[in-house]
Amino acid sequence: MIRKLTLALLGIAPMLALCSKSNVEKGNEDKPGDMGQAYDTTGLFFKSYNKLVMAGYQGWFAAEGDGSNRGWYHYQGQGGFYPGNTNVDFWPDITEYTKRYKSPFKFGDGSDAYLYSPFDEESVDLHFKWMKDYGIDGVHMQRFLGEVKATNASGKRHFNTVLSHALKAATKYRRAISVMYDLSGSQSSDMHYLLDDWRELQKLYGLNDNKKQPAYLYHNGKPLVTIWGVGFNDNRKYSIADVSKLVDSIKGKENKYSIMLGVPYYWRTLGSDTEKSSALHELIKKCDIVMPWAVGRYNSQQYNARNVYDDIQWCKSNKVDYIPLVFPGFSWANMHKDASLYYQIPRLKGDFLWQQIFGAKDAGAHSLYVAMFDEIDEGTAIFKTALEKNTPLNGNDGLKFGGIENDLTSDYYLWLTGQGANWFHGASGYTRAKPVRN
Numbered sequence: 547m548i549r550k551l552t553l554a555l556l557g558i559a560p561m562l563a564l565c566s567k568s569n570v571e572k573g574n575e576d577k578p579g580d581m582g583q584a585y586d587t588t589g590l591f592f593k594s595y596n597k598l599v600m601a602g603y604q605g606w607f608a609a610e611g612d613g614s615n616r617g618w619y620h621y622q623g624q625g626g627f628y629p630g631n632t633n634v635d636f637w638p639d640i641t642e643y644t645k646r647y648k649s650p651f652k653f654g655d656g657s658d659a660y661l662y663s664p665f666d667e668e669s670v671d672l673h674f675k676w677m678k679d680y681g682i683d684g685v686h687m688q689r690f691l692g693e694v695k696a697t698n699a700s701g702k703r704h705f706n707t708v709l710s711h712a713l714k715a716a717t718k719y720r721r722a723i724s725v726m727y728d729l730s731g732s733q734s735s736d737m738h739y740l741l742d743d744w745r746e747l748q749k750l751y752g753l754n755d756n757k758k759q760p761a762y763l764y765h766n767g768k769p770l771v772t773i774w775g776v777g778f779n780d781n782r783k784y785s786i787a788d789v790s791k792l793v794d795s796i797k798g799k800e801n802k803y804s805i806m807l808g809v810p811y812y813w814r815t816l817g818s819d820t821e822k823s824s825a826l827h828e829l830i831k832k833c834d835i836v837m838p839w840a841v842g843r844y845n846s847q848q849y850n851a852r853n854v855y856d857d858i859q860w861c862k863s864n865k866v867d868y869i870p871l872v873f874p875g876f877s878w879a880n881m882h883k884d885a886s887l888y889y890q891i892p893r894l895k896g897d898f899l900w901q902q903i904f905g906a907k908d909a910g911a912h913s914l915y916v917a918m919f920d921e922i923d924e925g926t927a928i929f930k931t932a933l934e935k936n937t938p939l940n941g942n943d944g945l946k947f948g949g950i951e952n953d954l955t956s957d958y959y960l961w962l963t964g965q966g967a968n969w970f971h972g973a974s975g976y977t978r979a980k981p982v983r984n
Contacts, residue, residue, distance in 0.1 A: 583768070583800040583801065583802045584767070585754065585756065585764070585767065585768060585769070586756050587756055587764060587767065588756060589756050589757065589760050590756050590760055590762075590764055591720050591721075591722065591760050591761050592683070592684070592722040592761070592763050592764065593764050593767075594764065594765055594766075595763065595765050595770065595806075595835065595867070595869065595913050596912055596913060597912055597913060597970050597971055597972070598683040598684070598722060598763075598913050598914075598967075598970070599682060599683050599913065599914045599916060599963065599966055599967035599970050600682070600683050600684050600685055600686060600722060600724075600763075600913075600914070600915060600916065601682060601684075601685050601686070601915070601916040601917070601918060601919040601928060601963070602685065602686050602688060602726065602915065602916070602917050602918040602919060602921070603673075603685035603686065603687050603688060603712070603918070603919045603920060604620075604688050604918060604919075604920050604921055605664045605670070605687065605688065605705065605708035605709075605712070605920070606619065606620045606664075606688070606690070606693075606704075606705075607619065607620045607621055607661075607662075607663060607664055607920075608620065608621075608663055608664075608665055608704065609621070609647035609649075609661050609662070609663035609665075610647060611647055612645075612647060612663035612665045612666060613665060614663065614665040614700075614703070614704050614707070615700065616700060616704060618649070618661075619704075620633060620634075620923065621633065621634055621649070621661060623880070623881065623883075627649070627650055628650045628651075629650065629651055629652075629938075629939060629940055629941040629942075630883075630940060630941025630942070630943055630945055631941075632651075632880050632940065633880060633881045633923050634880060634922045634923050634947075635877040635878065635879055635880050635881075635888065635922065635923065635924065635925045635947060635948045636877070636922040636925050636927055636931040636932070636937075636947060636948055636949060637659070637922070637931060637932045637937045637938060637947045637949065638661060638662055638922065638929070638930065638931055638932070639930040639931055639932050639936075639956040640660050640661065640662055641930075641956075642672055642930070643662045643668070643669055643672060644668045644672075645662065645663070645666045645668055645669065646660035646661070646662060647660060647661050647662070647663060648660055649661050649938075651938040651939065651940070652938060652939060653938050653939065654939060659938035664708045664711070664920075665704060665707055665708065666711075667711045667714070669711075670708060670711035670712050670715055671711065671714075671715045671718070673715070673919065673920070673929060674712070674715035674716060674718070674719045674721050675715075675719060676929060676930070676957075676960055677719065677721045677919075678719040678720070678721060679960075680957070680960040680961055680963065680964035681964035681965075681967045681968055681971075682721075682916075682960070682963055682964055682967055683721065683722050683967060684716060684721035684722030684723050684724075684761070684763065685712070685721070685722075685723060685919055686723075686724050686725070686726040686772055686915070687708070687709050687712055687723060687724065687725055687726060688726050688728055689705055689709075689725055689726065689727050689728070689743065690705075690727075690728045690730065690731075691727055691728065691729050691730075691731075691732045691736055691739060691740055691743075692730075692731045692732060692736075693705055694706075694739070694743045695736060695739035695742075695743070696739060696742065702743075706750070709725070709747075709751070710751070713751055713759060713761070713762075716761035716762075717759070717760060717761045720761065721761060722761060722763045723761050723762055723763060724762065724763040724769075724770045724771065724772065725744070725747065725753070725771050725772070726771075726772035726774060726806075726808075727740050727743075727744075727771070727772065727773050727774065728774045728775055728808075729773065729774065729775035729776070729782075729784060729789070730774075730775050730782075732775075732782075732783070732784055733783040733784055734783065734784045734785065734788045736784070737784065737788050737789075737791070737792050740773075740792060741792070741795055741796065744771065744796065753769055754769055764804070765804040765806075765834055765835065765867075766804045766834050767804075768801070768802060768803050768804045769803055769804065770803070770804045770805070770806060770834070770835075771796065771803050771804075771805060771806070772805070772806040772807070772808060772835075772837070773789060773792065773793065773796075773805060773806075773807055773808065774807075774808030774837075774839075775808055776789040776807060776808070776809060776826070776829065777809045777810050777813055777820055777821050777823075777826040777829075778810050778819060778820065778821070779810075779819060779820055779821045779822075780819075786821065786823060786825045786826055786829055787825065789807075789829060790825070790828075790829045790832065793805055793807075793829065793832055793833060794832075804834040804835070805833045805834055805835070806833065806834065806835035806836075806837055806869070807829065807830055807833040807835065807836050807837065808837050808839060809826065809830065809836055809837070809838055809839065810838065810839060811838045811839055811840050811843045811853075812838075812843075813826060813827075813830070813836070813838055813857075814856065814857055814860050819843070827864075830864075830866055831864050831865075831866060833866065834866070834867060835866070835867045835868070835869055836857075836861060836866055836867075836868055836869070837868075837869040837870075837871060837915050838857065838870070838871065839871060839917075840870070840871040840872070840873065840902075840917075841871070841873045841876060841917050841924075841926060842876060842891070845891045845892070845898070846892070846894055846897065846898045846901055849898075849901055849902060849905065851902075851904075851905030851906070851908060851909050852909075854870045854905060854906055854909040854911060855909035855910065857870070858909060858910050858911065868911065869911070869913050869914065869915045870902075870906040870909075870911050870914060870915070871914070871915045871916070871917055872899060872902035872903055872906060872914055872915075872916055872917070872966075873899070873902070873916070873917040873918075873926045874893050874896070874898065874899040874926060874927075874928055874959050875889065875891050875892055875893035875894075875898055875899075875925060875926065876890050876891035876924060876925055876926060877889050877890055877891075877924065877925025877948045878890055878924050878925065879945065879948070880940065880945060880947070881923060881924075883943070883945065885944045885945060885946075888946070888948050889925070889948060893951065893959075895951050895953075895954060895958075896954075896958060896959065896962045896980055897980055899959065899962060899963070899966075900962065900966070900980040900981075903966040903969070904976075904977075904978045907969060907970065907976075908978075912970065913970060914966065914967075914970060916928060916963055925948055927959075928959040928960055928962075928963050929959075929960060930956040930957050930960065931949060931950055931956060932947070932949050932950065932956060933949050933950045933951070933952050933954070933955075933956060934947075934948060934949030934950065934951065934952055935949070935952045936949065937949045958983070961983060962980070962981070965981045
């Protein structure tokens with residue numbers, strides 16, 4: 547998910563911050579204010595975020611001819627989709643998809659390059675099958691407020707269709723699923739659209755119904771919903787106070803829902819990416835989980851797990867659960883037509899991702915948010931993407947596609963994330979050293 551920042555953090559060039567209170571601290575079940583509406587949780591697959599490793603799921607891509615009538619949405623660059631003009635840095639490995647769409651791109655041998663669309667049920671089903679195959683617990687389904695408000699019929703139709711596919715697949719494969727709203731690009735006057743959409747989803751899909759949606763993720767005894775994008779100092783047109791009112795409205799007098807809040811990485815100290823307002827801390831205390839956005843804040847040399855440890859201590863003191871974020875790397879060249887931005891934060895064959903997984907575990911975290919499952923725009927995807935040597939051509943101006951390191955396999959980051967999930971589930975034998983794949 548695209549989130550603009552204006553800071554040159556930790557010596558890294560300005561970049562987009564992408565797009566979760568598991569009971570990471572034992573004993574928070576009795577958090578003050580948790581008493582509220584009682585739900586029947588019989589038969590639910592996941593009654594807590596505790597010990598889960600979940601990823602964000604964009605689901606925002608569309609292909610020409612997929613029935614969404616959105617063209618090459620999110621694959622295309624400004625003005626169209628053709629060699630030299632695309633927003634994505636990585637290319638999906640489309641080997642296993644049953645529906646494929648011929649793109650305007652070709653490989654070096656002249657053959658056509660194809661893409662997938664999450665508007666197709668088969669594609670989303672395949673992604674959830676991968677989650678099960680590699681042991682990843684599930685995903686938070688992104689809903690961008692600008693896409694799902696009533697004035698954007700095309701966006702709402704797309705995201706509802708993808709969510710419908712995902713809910714079905716989550717039940718089929720017993721993977722956790724929840725809804726995550728991204729406020730990026732919104733204004734104060736837009737907040738009511740989120741409330742309207744959330745209420746509509748209850749009617750359409752019965753997210754509160756343990757029998758209709760046994761895979762929907764609960765936390766602190768209530769269905770979990772995430773609000774992302776509060777407290778950043780990048781001139782957003784809504785305020786901490788706006789989101790605080792939104793949280794109050796969602797929870798209601800009955801405290802009906804658990805809320806995960808997506809905040810800047812330096813939220814605790816009100817540091818370089820954060821508004822200098824203690825109101826952010828007061829808002830966090832009203833929520834169930836805080837999830838700081840780490841993408842773009844460090845590379846492998848700058849990563850410091852002490853920040854995660856100190857965050858956890860604050861959360862323990864304030865009875866708020868904490869989910870650290872990990873990401874495999876970052877690449878942002880094609881969107882900006884700037885070849886220097888390929889592999890801006892290198893993946894290092896998984897060393898960087900495992901460094902963060904170990905750091906989070908060692909600091910005392912009990913669960914993770916992985917950014918992201920399918921984010922190929924900014925090169926944080928963990929799902930199957932083509933090796934660098936197997937990507938199409940991208941025009942004649944020095945642009946290309948990044949890819950998985952050539953001596954790995956297209957599923958490597960799914961596998962490595964699954965190893966992290968095994969560890970968080972309680973498996974032994976994992977250490978600071980990255981696991982070796984047999």
